[in-house]
Amino acid sequence: MENMFSEGFDEHHISIALDVFLRDVAQFEDKDLENATFQQFLRELGQNMITFENEKNYVKVAQLLDWFCIDDKLLWINLEQYILKKERIFSP
Numbered sequence: 001m002e003n004m005f006s007e008g009f010d011e012h013h014i015s016i017a018l019d020v021f022l023r024d025v026a027q028f029e030d031k032d033l034e035n036a037t038f039q040q041f042l043r044e045l046g047q048n049m050i051t052f053e054n055e056k057n058y059v060k061v062a063q064l065l066d067w068f069c070i071d072d073k074l075l076w077i078n079l080e081q082y083i084l085k086k087e088r089i090f091s092p
Contacts, residue, residue, distance in 0.1 A: 018060040
């Protein structure tokens with residue numbers, strides 16, 4: 001994860017990290033969610049989700065926020081706004 005931060009996060013890196021977090025959700029404890037690296041990931045996620053082109057990544061973000069009980073209102077609002085905005089792009 002540290003390498004991804006230094007290289008710069010893009011949708012590909014975020015997708016990989018989301019896959020890992022969602023796969024290992026049962027192994028996380030409350031203290032892990034307060035970890036500086038996880039908090040930095042959430043900040044990067046919030047900043048970069050506007051660049052997503054793959055609809056599946058929005059679903060992964062929603063799952064992460066829900067399954068890990070992330071109560072960051074700004075992340076939820078940004079997710080909602082970008083999904084509404086992207087709805088026109090992804091709709092058939």
